Structures are given as C-alpha cells and as structure tokens.
Amino acid sequence: MRVLPWVAAAALLLLPAVVRSNFVLTMFVFTFILGIAAVSFNLIFGFTGQLSMFHAAAFGLSAYVTHIAMTRLGIPFWSGVACAVVFVLVLSCIIGTICFRYRLKEFYFAVVTLAFAEMARLTVLNWNSVTNGSLGIAINEKATLWVPGAGTIAMDNSTVWYYVGLAALAVTLLVCHRVLASWVGRCFGALRLNDELASTLGINVFRYKLLAFMIGNAFAAIAGALYAWYIGFIEPEYLSIPQSLALISMVLLGGSASLVGPVVGALVLTALPHLISLSAEARVMTYGAILIFTILLLPRGIWGTLEGLRRRVQGASATSVQTLVETPVQKPPEGAPPPARESLGQAAEVR
Amino acid sequence: MLNWQRTIARALGATGLALALAGTAAAQNVVKIGGLEAQTGPASIFGLMPSQGVRMAVDEINKAGGFEVAGKRYTLQLISPDTQGNPQQALVQVKKMLEEDKVQYIFGPYLTNVFNAVAPYVQQHNNKVLLMGGATGMHGALGKPNMDFVVKTMPWDTGAAGYGSMMVGLLKKRGVKKVAILMQNDAGGKAVVDIYTPLFKEQGIEVVTEFFEPGTKDFSSTLAKLAAAKPDYLFPGYTDTALYDIVRQASEVGLTKFFITRGSIGPGMKNNAMIDSYIAWVPKYFENAEKTNPKVSRFVENYKAYYKTAFPYDQAPQCATSCYDHVYMLVEAMKKAGTVSDVPKVKAALLSTRYQGLWNIRYDTTGEAILDFDVVEVQRGGKINVTHIDPQQ
C-alpha cells in the first residue's frame, strides 16, 4: 500500500503549524527552492544524459533579470519571474542550438556550456551599471503573492515562503513527471542510453536534447528568482562554477535515476552545514569528499539505493517512471580498454 | 498529602522557582552582543582577529564580575557565528540574532559585501540595534536617514582627523613631486583614487593613475607605462594579494618606492632587497608598541595565554576595528548612558566617549572612529622606521 507518500505529503503540509523554529523552516525553504533547481538539472543530466554546466548561470541570471524587470518596468514579483523565465528560455534556445546542432557530446558539451556560463558570469561581474558588479544587489522590492480570500500579501516571513516553495516544488515535480511519462520522456531516455541508436530509430536527437535543455533551465530560472528573493541579496557568485557543482552534488547524492532523488540530495546538503558546524575550509573539503564518495560507492545516490533496497524487499512493483528509465550500471572488467570515445567521430591520436 | 505527592509538589515548586529566577535573571542581568565576522575562509584575514579580540574582552569582563549600570549588575553573552565571508550566510545569521536572540549590539562586519547584504534588513530595526563595523561601505551610510544603527569603527582617510592628508604630508616633506596610483578597477579601488587624488593635488603633488583588473598577477605592461612617467613614489593597492606581485614586478622595472594606505608591510619586508622605501599606514605596529605601551604588552600576553598560540603580529593591526577595545568602550558607554537597552542613548554616550585602550579611540559626530596610528617605513635591507601619530592631539 503506497501510504507513505500520502503521509509524507500531509506531514509537509502541516509542518509549519507544528514547528515553531524559524531555523528549521528556513532549512526547508532552501531545500524546496534548491530542490527545484536540482530536479530540473536532473531532467537534463539524469534523464537525458547531458552534463550541462550552464544550470547555475540560468539560476543566477534569472535573479538579475527579475530584479531588472521589477525596477525598470515596475512590475510585481511574479511578472518579473515570468520575464526571467522567458529570457532564460531564449538564451537556452540559442546556446542549446549551438551545442546540439554541432552535435557536441559529453565532455565537449560540458566544456562549452561551462564556457557560456563563465561568459555570463564575467558579463554580470563587470557590467557595473546594471548589475552593481561584485558588490551585488540588496533587494528592496518585496515579493508579493495574491492569495484568494486574503488578497495580496507580502512574502516576508518563513511560513509564507515555506508554502510557496512547497507549491513551486510540487508543480515542478508534477510537470517533470508528466513530461517523463509521455512520449517526450521516453525519447529523453533513449537519448541518454545511446543517442546514435536513437536517431536511427527516427528520434530527432537535436529537438529533444534542446527541449530537455530548455525546460530544465526554465525551472532553474524560477528557482533562482525565488532563492534571491528569499535571501534578499543577488551576487555574481550565483552564476559561478561552485554553484553548478553544488547542484550536481545534490543530484548525485540524492540519486539521478528518480525524480525525488535530487530533493533528498538538496535536503542533505542544505542541512549538513548547520548540523555540523565546520570551518569554511572543512566544509569545502567535506563537499568534495561527499561528491567523490557518492560517485564511487553510492552510484545510485541515497534515494536510489533506498529504492533498490525497498524493491528487493517487496519484489518488483508496477511499472513507474523510475523503472522505465533506470538502467543498472554495467562495469566492464578492469584494465579493459575504455569504450570508444566520442571525440566527435575522430580517434584521438597522440603525436 | 502522601509522601510521594509531597515530594513531587516540592520538586515542582523548586523547579518553578528556579525557572522563574532563571527567567528573571536572564532577562535582567545579561546583555547580549553579537559578532558578524568571517572567522574562517579567505576573508578571515580581516575577520578572525576582531572576533578573537571581542571574545577575549567579553570573557575578561565577565570574569571580573561583570559591570554595573544604573545599580544593576550585568554580564555579557556573546553570540558570534562565523559568516565565512558569505553575505547570504551572514544575512541568515543576523536575522536569527535580531529575531530570536534579541541582540542589540553587533560587532562587525568588516566586509562591505556583507554590510550591503544585511543593511536593508537591519534598517528595519533601526534605533533598536547598533551595528559597529569597519566596512568601507559603511562610510557612505553614516548620517543618512534611518541609518542610525551604523557605527564605523575603522577611521577614514579624509575628514577632520583623516589619516590620508597626514600621510600625504609625510611624502611632501620628503620632496615628492609625482606619484603614480595603481588601483583595482572596482568600487574599492576607485574609492581610493577619488579620495587621494584631491589630497595629493592639495599638497602640490602630481598624480598619474592606472587601473588593473582584480585578479591580475602580471602587471608588466601597466608598470612599464607607469615607469615611463617617472614617478617618485608608486601608490598601489589595496590588498596584499595584489601588493606582493606589484611590489616585486615594479622593482624589476625600476620603481622602488612605495606608498601604501591599505595593506600590510609584508610585501615590503619580503622584497626588501630590491626596494628603496616602503611607507605604509598601519593601525598599530605591534612589534614596537608592545615595547612602549604596557597595555599592548599585557594584551599580547593575555592573547597568548587565552588562545594558547603564538601572537599573530601580521594580523594584529586588524584589532583596530570592532575588537577588544570596542567591547570595553561599549560597556563604558552603557554605564555613562545609565541604560543597556535604550540604544539611541547608548550611541550618544558612545560618540561622546574618549577611550584609551590599545588605541586612543573617539568618534566624530557622524559615528566614524578616529584612531592613533603608526607609519611604518621599510627601507632597503629591511631597516624599519616607525612614526606614531595621534590625531587626538
């Protein structure tokens, strides 16, 4: 009986009524918001198999664009977010077209998206008149929400943010679930497994890779705006490589084969610094160690491993999105030559 | 009542009494102060020393039995989380400090980006809290409407008792005619250029200026340009990270005299074989001060005993801002004002107090500190000259 998800949902809905601590609520808000970013990253990485280093750039750019839209056009928060999402969609379309039209694979795709992300960060860092450069922007414009029955309320306490975050995450998960359960989702899975084979089956590789990239970045944009407004501050570090790595870590730690995995990863990585008080250096080292540990020892992530255990205990359950796209990782024997590298169709030569 | 019922009743009663006492004790006798500095991470070179000084001062005051204000005895409770130089983290910490811990006096931040992040929020609690930090960005906030919570503990180069014009005056006395300024192309660097160009011009010194991108390691082209202008002194800035490379590379193109207003004497000492003169503004040159000032030598000894480590002479100048002295000075102000919770009264008292601790501290009318300082010159071969200057005289 799948009672557990309903119990969990009820617990989440009632949590603010029971927990008075602002600190715990803050933790959950961050988990939800970063969870949106992680889940959307996993759409591109875990389900479509493309390692994009552009996610943090979409996350950060959206915060800036939302702010610019709100201050220059005088529109309310959610309209600003819509502007940011449109901006990010257009940008991802351009970048994705460049990358996928030229059929960049794996490592090269990662490097090119990294290059674009760095270019975005350098622009933000130096365009002082618009972004205030390295000093960042302290947000004075309040985010407001229209609630039926109560009118327009300001989003200025953690309880409101908790429900907004929870709702946004729920919407993200729902949309991703619909996408993955549809024909589009199966194409993503085929691309992840072997995109050349997929193209011989008639799947338009370019279109579906681009679609995954754009959808993923759009949700990252939503997450970015929410994150900045909750904290009240925007800085160029939002677009930096460490931010991208944090998202990757959440996905890997939680489990890239499921929708919910990244949220688990987000929870662990958000809560960790506050449960264990570490110096800045020790925290950085811990993150690196967690990343390495997860890749080598827990390839399925926390949630994936738990799911695996549950399935072994209960026996195979009815088909779900997870089982459709999950494939066990085959490890060829050691010392065997690595699989043919996709260096754009050319063998690597050492001269 | 039965025996066990009596025991429980007594226990409950005792607990209740204890709680009541503790409650009232907590409410009456403790003044909470906060710390908002980077204690670890790359920015800790600015924040570790101040946070350590504050902690030492709080402990000393409490060990001496606390302090008395308006007939009541108080002790201090320090809440000092590590911001790690991260503005977002600092904002969350400040929110907790003001909302949950009900802190009214915060020492820090030194970092301008942290100040920018927390200021809008702290402003909502204006007149209920004092934020006493050394951030350059706080200078612009002084005296502005609704910014009464800002107190700047680091002195400023210009103004009535600014150290900038005194430093420039020293150069003038040496017959310097031309100075080349080499600064980061960011808000901090541009601020320095804006402050010092008029100061130089006032004293009849010609100025040539070049900017470089923060993070540059190779200054050869810019230095070549400046060398061609044949300045008497080079005025580079404003962090040690850049100064080491600038001083070394400048000495290679023949620029061997340096004028420093922000940065340590480290680059001068390290490269002393290739330079002629390295004049730096240092809040206090502890190596000399501990020989001449008994308060300083006592502080050094106490530090070593308290933290069980060697005394960090290179970090010690940073104790000029939001550090040991300032805790004592705050206590003095509270005594003078006769209250620990009426923040505007405490601030007024603070601004009218002159404190003589490790430093000679007083505040100007806007809430910015005026301190005594040292001018340290490193000469070729490593010889050091120290001049102590006190603007209070």
Next chain:
Amino acid sequence: MTQLILGQLINGVIVGTLYGIVAAGITLTFGITGIVNFALGAFMTLGAYVAWYLTDHAGLPFPAAVVLAVLATMAFGAVADQALFRHTRNNLINGLLVSIGLISVMEAGILMTWTATPKEMQFVLPGVLNAGGLVVPKMKGLVAVVLLAVVFATYAALTKTWVGRAAFAYAQNPEAARLMGVRTRLLQSGVFIYSTGLVGLGGALYASLYSIDAGFGGTYVLKGIEAAILAGIGSVGGALLGGILLGVAEAIGSIFLPAAYKDAYGLVALVLILLLRPAGIFGGSK
C-alpha cells in the same frame, strides 16, 4: 606603442608556456585514459605550495625544491589514481566529476595547512634582461626555457622511446595494443601520474614568479583545457603551441580591448574552434 606590443608579445609567450604545460598534462591524460582531469589545477597549486615551503621555510636551494615538489605532486597523483580514478576508467563523466570533487578536497587541504594569506617566494633569480628598452625579468625567461625543454623532452619520449610508442599505439587502438603486450593498466596510471608531475613543475616554477594562493590553479586548468582543445586533443606539441597562442592572444587583446573580459576571449575562441574545427588547429583530418 610598438614597444608595448613587443613587450606584451614576449610576456604572452612566457605566460603561454605556463598554459602550455597544463595543456600538455590535460591532453596526455585525456588522450590516453579518456579522463579529463580538472584536478590538474589543484595539483599545480600543490606543486607551487610545496616548492614555496621548501625554498622559504626549509631553506632548500630552489632547484632541489622544484624536484621535490614535482615528486610530491606525482606521489599525490599516484594516490589519487589508485584510490579514485582507477574506478572510473570506463565512465568518463564519473571521472570528470570525481576530479571536480578532488579539487575541493585538495584546495581545502592546502588552505587548512597554509592558511589564506598570500605567499610569496623570496627572489630566486633577481634582475632583468634589458634589450633595447624591452625589460624581461631573468627568472621569467628561465621558466619559459625550462618548460619548453620539458615539453619537447616529453614529445621526444613519446615518439622515440618504446613507452612512448606504446602509448601512441594504445591511443589509436586499445584492443590491439593490449593484444600486442602493452601493459594498459600500468600505462594509464603512468600517464596520469606523469601529467600531474608536469603541472607540478609548472606550479613550482609559477611560485618563483608570482605570489600564490589556494585557488590560482583553477584558472590555469581552464586555460589549459582551452589551449588543449584549441590545439586538438592528443597532440602534446600542439598543446604547448595552443598555450602560447592563448597567452599571446590574451596579452595582445588586453591592449586593444577591455582587460576585464580577458578571460572571455579564450572562451570565445574555444567555442568557435569546437564548432568550426572540432579537431582543433593541429588536429588530424579524419
């Protein structure tokens, strides 16, 4: 103006050799093991700190400090290879992610050991060469010469020695190489460790020129990857040339274009090369 351009040209070449040695390390590792070792930047930082520590605090003569720094970096590389990368030989993305995790661990370790204060090495070879108004610090020239020599030696080893040709054969056809008796596991580890040694050397020499902090290797590894891809993965000589090209482009570009975006020029060139000529400038045409 000409003097400025000439001066920048020379400087660009010298800085380019530093990019080149990192690029050589990247291209060797990627060509043979298929892993992109982002952590090479952290190894470069490690080499720099060890060299600085041995010269300034242990009082060793600089050449000895450099050799020991290279050995220390290679030892660390051996540990990383056996403990971590051995398990990711067949999964390139995993190898990439592990190398990224390793960066955090190494940089944090360096920060904890040596703190965040910037470190500067004492002068190793003070003085400048003056040629018609152009000033080149002697140490810079020496560094460039040493790096060039090492890369050429590597290239010679690859083409002339048995080990080198085995590596060449392996890169072309792994199965066949194995059948011909090439010890593939040893080869992969050996190349990985050698590339860490290369960047360790680069770092140690870097420390004699500039002040060091825990993060500088990160910038260099990105530039190294740019240079390696620009030149074409697999070509060691090409990687060096790519590095020099990159250094010169940045130096000359800073004269005419805003210096703030200096890092972006290499990125733009990278993207263009990948789109227009994916094999790189010196890449083969298959």
